[in-house]
Amino acid sequence: xxxxxxxxxxxxxxxxxxxxxxxxxxxxxxxxxxxxxxxxxxxxxxxxxxxxxxxxxxxxxxxxxxxxxxxxxxxxxxxxxxxxxxxxxxxxxxxxxxxxxxxxxxxxxxxxxxxxxxxxxxxxxxxxxxxxxxxxxxxxxxxxxxxxxxxxxxxxxxxxxxxxxxxxxxxxxxxxxxxxxxxxxxxxxxxxxxxxxxxxxxxxxxxxxxxxxxxxxxxxxxxxxxxxxxxxxxxxxxxxxxxxxxxxxxxxxxxxxxxxxxxxxxxxxxxxxxxxxxxxxxxxxxxxxxxxxxxxxxxxxxxxxxxxxxxxxxxxxx
Amino acid sequence: xxxxxxxxxxxxxxxxxxxxxxxxxxxxxxxxxxxxxxxxxxxxxxxxxxxxxxxxxxxxxxxxxxxxxxxxxxxxxxxxxxxxxxxxxxxxxxxxxxxxxxxxxxxxxxxxxxxxxxxxxxxxxxxxxxxxxxxxxxxxxxxxxxxxxxxxxxxxxxxxxxxxxxxxxxxxxxxxxxxxxxxxxxxxxxxxxxxxxxxxxxxxxxxxxxxxxxxxxxxxxxxxxxxxxxxx
Numbered sequence: 001x002x003x004x005x006x007x008x009x010x011x012x013x014x015x016x017x018x019x020x021x022x023x024x025x026x027x028x029x030x031x032x033x034x035x036x037x038x039x040x041x042x043x044x045x046x047x048x049x050x051x052x053x054x055x056x057x058x059x060x061x062x063x064x065x066x067x068x069x070x071x072x073x074x075x076x077x078x079x080x081x082x083x084x085x086x087x088x089x090x091x092x093x094x095x096x097x098x099x100x101x102x103x104x105x106x107x108x109x110x111x112x113x114x115x116x117x118x119x120x121x122x123x124x125x126x127x128x129x130x131x132x133x134x135x136x137x138x139x140x141x142x143x144x145x146x147x148x149x150x151x152x153x154x155x156x157x158x159x160x161x162x163x164x165x166x167x168x169x170x171x172x173x174x175x176x177x178x179x180x181x182x183x184x185x186x187x188x189x190x191x192x193x194x195x196x197x198x199x200x201x202x203x204x205x206x207x208x209x210x211x212x213x214x215x216x217x218x219x220x221x222x223x224x225x226x227x228x229x230x231x232x233x234x235x236x237x238x239x240x241x242x243x244x245x246x247x248x249x250x251x252x253x254x255x256x257x258x259x260x261x262x263x264x265x266x267x268x269x270x271x272x273x274x275x276x277x278x279x280x281x282x283x284x285x286x287x288x289x290x291x292x293x294x295x296x297x298x299x300x301x302x303x304x305x306x307x308x309x310x311x312x313x314x315x316x317x318x
Numbered sequence: 319x320x321x322x323x324x325x326x327x328x329x330x331x332x333x334x335x336x337x338x339x340x341x342x343x344x345x346x347x348x349x350x351x352x353x354x355x356x357x358x359x360x361x362x363x364x365x366x367x368x369x370x371x372x373x374x375x376x377x378x379x380x381x382x383x384x385x386x387x388x389x390x391x392x393x394x395x396x397x398x399x400x401x402x403x404x405x406x407x408x409x410x411x412x413x414x415x416x417x418x419x420x421x422x423x424x425x426x427x428x429x430x431x432x433x434x435x436x437x438x439x440x441x442x443x444x445x446x447x448x449x450x451x452x453x454x455x456x457x458x459x460x461x462x463x464x465x466x467x468x469x470x471x472x473x474x475x476x477x478x479x480x481x482x483x484x485x486x487x488x489x490x491x492x493x494x495x496x497x498x499x500x501x502x503x504x505x506x507x508x509x510x511x512x513x514x515x516x517x518x519x520x521x522x523x524x525x526x527x528x529x530x531x532x533x534x535x536x537x538x539x540x541x542x543x544x545x546x547x548x549x550x
Contacts, residue, residue: 035533039385039505041512105533147336148549181524182334214329239322239520241329 002315003127003138003169004068004094005085014094015067017311020172020209020233020265021282022048023058023071023087023095026078030106046269051083053276058091060275061282068094069282070265070315072172072209074141075099075126077106081135096315099126099163100141101156103176111156119159120166127167139315140164142192143174147182149195157192161199168317170205171196172231177213177240190219193228203227207263207314213240215249224258229314233265236273236284243289247296254302262306263314264289323517331525337474337499337550339542345404345472346397348390349457349479349486352409352436354429356383356480362427375510382508382515383480389506389532390478391440396536398444400543403476405447406466408457409436410485419453455485458492467498474499474550476535478506482523483514490527500527501550503535 001008027046030036048054061069073079081097088095100123101107111119123140130136142160144153164171173192197203204227211220212232220230230253232246253262266284271277280287285307293303354362358380367373397403411429412418422429431451443449450463458464467475475493477486477500486507490500502523509515519529528550530538541548 032533035531035537037505037531038389038533039382039515041516147333178520178524178529181328181331182336182528237322239324242324 001317002094002096002312003136003317004088005081005097005135005138006088006094009094011312011316014308014312014315016065016286016307017068017070017094017315018066018265018282018285018307019070019207019263019311019314020072020231020267021069022046022073022267022269023054023069024048024078024080024083025073025269027106029078030076031109032105032107035105043272044270046077047271048269048274049078051087053274055087055090056276057274057281058087058093061286062091062093064283064286066093066282066286068096068311070096070098070139070172072098072139072141072174074102074106076108077102081131081137082133085133085135096138097135098139098141098172099123099137100160100171101143101153102141102174103143103145104152105145107152107156111152111159116155116158116162119155120162123159123163124166127163127169137169138317139169140167140171141174142171142196143176144192145176146179149192157195158199161196161201164201164205168205170207170314170316171201172207173209175210175213177210181214190223193223193226197226204229207231209233210267212246212249215241217249217252220249220253221256221258224253224256224261227261229261229263229310230258231263231265233263234267235264235289236266236280243292244296247289247292247298250293250306251296251298254298259302259305260310260313263310264306323513323520325521325524327521328524334525334528337501337528338547339474339538339550340547341402341542342470343472344474344476345406345467346393346476347457347478347489348405348407348441349477349489350410350481351387351390351407351441351479352411352431353438354409354411354427356387356441357438358383362429378512379508379510382512386478386480386506386508387441389503392532393478393503393506393535393539394441396539400539402542403539404470405443406463407437407443407447407449408452408460408463409449410452410455412451412453416451419459421454454488455481456488456492457485458489458496464496467496472498474501476501476503477527478503480508482507482509482518487518487522490523494526501535502527502529503532504529505532506535
């Protein structure tokens with residue numbers, strides 16, 4: 001079973017799924033928003049908060065045969081389960097909502113007050129009971145903003161690990177692209193994997209996000225070999241990596257035998273990434289990137305595994 | 319449209335190791351923030367731009383300058399509250415009695431530094447702060463400044479100020495060659511354009527120096543006051 005905002009669905013009802021997207025978010029709501037660089041162009045804020053426009057985006061995604069997506073906005077920067085529920089009902093796109101933590105500037109104030117156990121209980125409640133309307137989250141998220149797992153982010157990581165073992169949902173991760181250069185080996189995923197495994201989380205319950213912001217295939221292979229999912233989730237954001245290179249890396253991982261561990265997504269979170277901002281919104285992969293995968297020799301069946309079968313297994317609650 | 323730039327070089331380089339920041343091993347550098355550059359009315363850049371009808375060319379710089387000024391003052395307030403990091407000002411130009419550098423001759427800028435009028439009131443150095451002139455973009459072009467860093471065994475330099483794409487980047491190169499870590503306060507530095515600001519922060523500095531916001535730098539100063547050392 002997979003837990004969506006509109007209730008549980010059978011795995012085979014998930015369909016084509018983008019596993020790392022944003023539908024409703026506002027970065028400026030972060031309780032420690034002052035920790036972000038305040039010289040940045042205001043248009044670069046992660047902000048999606050127009051109901052009608054977001055509904056149109058989801059409907060368009062549905063037209064492209066997209067059937068579900070994971071909404072990875074956590075509490076602390078505008079996640080709204082009630083709106084996600086309405087958008088899901090209206091668009092008929094399954095939405096899996098997220099509990100857990102984004103980076104320090106967006107971690108909610110209660111995370112500082114609670115101890116790890118109480119924090120974990122809070123996350124478990126978001127998965128087991130849901131909000132005031134019983135709208136539930138179906139995945140956990142943990143984030144590391146700097147070179148090390150420390151402070152409030154470490155506390156969050158521990159609470160997420162504990163909640164995962166209780167609920168059986170998967171964990172999706174964030175590492176910050178501009179900080180990745182500071183992380184030993186160039187990618188945090190392997191360090192987070194070690195950390196979470198030491199907390200007792202099974203590697204197959206981990207989805208490593210943003211690996212394409214600074215991919216090191218040597219480390220990706222190691223993580224995949226242990227059983228974790230490798231998620232190329234900034235498809236279309238070619239300032240991190242050319243889509244052609246993403247396709248080459250995915251092909252290489254397939255050739256190394258890790259087809260069943262690959263996920264892809266687009267991490268849409270700014271207006272200029274959406275169709276109303278002149279881009280392809282949630283449809284970029286289906287409209288564009290799939291062709292690039294075919295061009296490097298990835299077959300239709302393998303693509304279907306990546307966008308249909310792998311998400312089913314990665315998001316399954318067990 | 320995305321404001322981001324491709325930065326493939328970072329895909330090939332090694333990581334920057336953690337820094338140990340302790341009381342006494344770190345300085346806060348305010349580079350090229352003297353009136354010649356930071357005063358939007360009297361600064362040499364703005365005066366020349368008036369004469370050349372180039373005012374619009376500096377609109378983005380002005381905006382970044384105001385943000386950087388506010389942020390530098392915020393950081394200074396915390397440093398002065400705890401007195402745990404030495405503040406040093408370095409300014410392109412020369413004091414009376416110093417020789418004008420070839421670089422300044424080449425630029426055609428007559429930047430004579432006068433201590434009393436060098437900075438705006440809100441940015442004025444305090445008694446224990448140090449001020450160095452420099453004849454080139456890099457702060458390390460001043461040998462007295464370099465001697466100071468060596469004598470005090472400075473390991474880390476937190477950098478703010480003007481012209482990320484010229485002066486600050488050159489300083490980070492020189493300090494790296496001297497084995498000194500650098501942290502650029504990403505919203506307490508200016509560039510002449512947004513594009514330059516984004517590109518430098520995302521590319522060259524990315525593999526060379528750490529970037530932290532003003533808010534994060536203030537947290538660092540707070541943590542240093544509490545714990546006497548911070549790993550960054």
